Amino acid sequence: MENQKRLFKDEEILEWITILTEEDLKTVHKKSLVPFYDQVFVEGKGVYLKDHTGKEFLDCTSQAWTSNIGFANPDVAYGVSEQVKRLTHVRYGFPTIPRINFIHKLASLTPEGLTKIAVNAMGGGAAIEAALKLTMVNKPGAETFYSYTRGYHGSSLATMTLATRFAGVTRFRPWGFDRVSKIPFPYCYRCPVGQENEKSCKLECLEIAKHLIEYGSLDKVAGILMEPIQGPGGHIPTPKRYMEELRKWTEANEIFLIWDESQLFTRIGYWFSSEFYDGIKPDITCLTKSVGGGLPMGVTIAREDLSGFNSAEEHSTFGANPLMFASGLVFLNYIERANLLENTREQGAYITKKLNILQKESEYIGDIRCPGLMIGIELVLDRETKEPANALASDLIEIAKDEYGVIFGLSAPISSDSGSLYRNVVKIKPPLTITREDSDHIMDVFEKALEDAIDYL
Ligand SMILES: Cc1ncc(COP(=O)(O)O)c(C=O)c1O
Structure with missing residues (x-):
C-alpha cells in the first residue's frame, strides 16, 4: 500500500478550521436550517472552554453533559489521531480492532447479564429506537410502549413521541402516538398524587401507572421506557423503592424495562445506574453523551439471553466508525486510570x-x-x-x-x-x-x- 499524496499545505487546512471573520459569523445564520448562538468556542482544556474573543469559561454543562473526561482530552487526541492515520471508515458489517476491543471492554463493565451490545454513531435517540426495535424482535406482536411524563429521549420522530410536552417541540408528536402512552413520573418534590412526605407515600403513582397499563392498552404491552434519573425534565431521581417495585411488576408481567441512561453513565459516580439502584437491572439500557469520549456514539445494551437483530434491522452508514471506538476505548480506560x-x-x-x-x-x-x-x-x-x-x-x-x-x-x-x-x-x-x-x-x-x-x- 502506498501513501496518498497531500494536496494542501498545513496552513491551508489550518485556515479552514481556525480562522473566522466577523462577516462570516454574521451571515452564516441565513444559511443554517437550525439556530445557533453568536458565541463560537474555539478551544477546550480540561474543564475550561475558550471562545473566539479569547474569553474563558468553566463549563458546568460539559457541552450537553458529554465531555466527562475534559475538553480536548490529550489521550483521546492521541488515540483518535493514530486511528485516523490508519483507517477512518468501514461499512457497518465489518469489525475493526477498536470496535472489537471497545465491545469487550464495555461488556466487562456492564451489570451482570447485560452483555449484548449494539453501537451507533448518531447518539441517544438512535440507541433508544434500537431498544424499541429489539423489544419488538423479542416480544412479537407487542407494540405498545409506555414512557414517563417529563421524560426526554431525543429528537427523532419516535423519540419525540416518547418524550413529554416540552414547550415548543410538540408539533411532530402525532407521529406514532397510537403506540405510546405516558405514565406519571415519581417526582417527589411535586408529587403527581399530592403526597407530601415519604413516610405516608404508598407509591400511589406507581399504582396509577399499573392501572393505566393494565386497562388502557389496545394491544400487548412491549415495554416501559424511563430515565432512571430524569435529566432534561429537571434532574429527578426515581426513588429506590419505586424502582424496586416497578422492576418486580414488569418482570411478573413480562414487560420489558428499558432504561435511558444517556446522561447518567459515569456522571452519577457509577458506570451504570444499576449500581446506584442496589443491583436492580433493566432488560435493555441505552447510553450516549460521554461514552464516545467526546465523539458521537450511542449504545444499546441488552440481556444476554435476548435475540439480536438480523443484518437489515439495525445498521447505519457510520455505525462502525473506528474513530469513535478509539475515542470510546480511551474514555473507558481514562475513567478507570484517573479514578x-x-x-x-x-x-x-x-x-x-x-x-x-x-x-x-x-x-x-x-x-x-x-x-x-x-x-x-x-x-x-x-x-x-x-x-x-x-x-x-x-x-x-x-x-x-x-x-x-x-x-x-x-x-x-x-x-x-x-x-x-x-x-x-x-x-x-x-x-x-x-x-x-x-x-x-x-x-x-x-x-x-x-x-x-x-x-x-
Ligand atoms: C436523557 C436523554 N435521552 C436521549 C437523548 C438523545 O440523545 P441524542 O441527542 O444523542 O439523540 C438525550 C439528549 O439530550 C437525553 O438527555
Missing part, C-alpha cells in the same frame, strides 16, 4: 453539602437533587407554594456566564395545559475531572450569581 468515578462521588457530595448549607439561608432554593455530578437545584419563588422561579434561574445562568465566567445548565421548558411553565432547575454537571478548587470556585460563583439575580426580581 474518576470516585472523584465524581467526592466532588458531587462536596458541592451538594455546600448547596444544603446555602439552602438554609436562601428561600429561593426549593430542592437540591443529585447523585454524583448530576446536580440540579430547583429554584422557587416561595417554598410553600413552590411557584417555579423561571426568570430567576435564567438570570442566574446569564449572570454566571457573562459576569463570572462559569456556565451552568438549565432544565428544558415544560408546559402544562393549565399554562404553568417549568424552567427553573439550574444544573451543575461539569467534566468529572474537576478538582476541589474547581468545586469551590463553582459554588462561589453560584452563590454570587444567585444573589445578583435575586436583585433583579
Whole structure:
C-alpha cells in the first residue's frame, strides 16, 4: 500500500478550521436550517472552554453533559489521531480492532447479564429506537410502549413521541402516538398524587401507572421506557423503592424495562445506574453523551439471553466508525486510570453539602437533587407554594456566564395545559475531572450569581 499524496499545505487546512471573520459569523445564520448562538468556542482544556474573543469559561454543562473526561482530552487526541492515520471508515458489517476491543471492554463493565451490545454513531435517540426495535424482535406482536411524563429521549420522530410536552417541540408528536402512552413520573418534590412526605407515600403513582397499563392498552404491552434519573425534565431521581417495585411488576408481567441512561453513565459516580439502584437491572439500557469520549456514539445494551437483530434491522452508514471506538476505548480506560468515578462521588457530595448549607439561608432554593455530578437545584419563588422561579434561574445562568465566567445548565421548558411553565432547575454537571478548587470556585460563583439575580426580581 502506498501513501496518498497531500494536496494542501498545513496552513491551508489550518485556515479552514481556525480562522473566522466577523462577516462570516454574521451571515452564516441565513444559511443554517437550525439556530445557533453568536458565541463560537474555539478551544477546550480540561474543564475550561475558550471562545473566539479569547474569553474563558468553566463549563458546568460539559457541552450537553458529554465531555466527562475534559475538553480536548490529550489521550483521546492521541488515540483518535493514530486511528485516523490508519483507517477512518468501514461499512457497518465489518469489525475493526477498536470496535472489537471497545465491545469487550464495555461488556466487562456492564451489570451482570447485560452483555449484548449494539453501537451507533448518531447518539441517544438512535440507541433508544434500537431498544424499541429489539423489544419488538423479542416480544412479537407487542407494540405498545409506555414512557414517563417529563421524560426526554431525543429528537427523532419516535423519540419525540416518547418524550413529554416540552414547550415548543410538540408539533411532530402525532407521529406514532397510537403506540405510546405516558405514565406519571415519581417526582417527589411535586408529587403527581399530592403526597407530601415519604413516610405516608404508598407509591400511589406507581399504582396509577399499573392501572393505566393494565386497562388502557389496545394491544400487548412491549415495554416501559424511563430515565432512571430524569435529566432534561429537571434532574429527578426515581426513588429506590419505586424502582424496586416497578422492576418486580414488569418482570411478573413480562414487560420489558428499558432504561435511558444517556446522561447518567459515569456522571452519577457509577458506570451504570444499576449500581446506584442496589443491583436492580433493566432488560435493555441505552447510553450516549460521554461514552464516545467526546465523539458521537450511542449504545444499546441488552440481556444476554435476548435475540439480536438480523443484518437489515439495525445498521447505519457510520455505525462502525473506528474513530469513535478509539475515542470510546480511551474514555473507558481514562475513567478507570484517573479514578474518576470516585472523584465524581467526592466532588458531587462536596458541592451538594455546600448547596444544603446555602439552602438554609436562601428561600429561593426549593430542592437540591443529585447523585454524583448530576446536580440540579430547583429554584422557587416561595417554598410553600413552590411557584417555579423561571426568570430567576435564567438570570442566574446569564449572570454566571457573562459576569463570572462559569456556565451552568438549565432544565428544558415544560408546559402544562393549565399554562404553568417549568424552567427553573439550574444544573451543575461539569467534566468529572474537576478538582476541589474547581468545586469551590463553582459554588462561589453560584452563590454570587444567585444573589445578583435575586436583585433583579
Ligand atoms: C436523557 C436523554 N435521552 C436521549 C437523548 C438523545 O440523545 P441524542 O441527542 O444523542 O439523540 C438525550 C439528549 O439530550 C437525553 O438527555
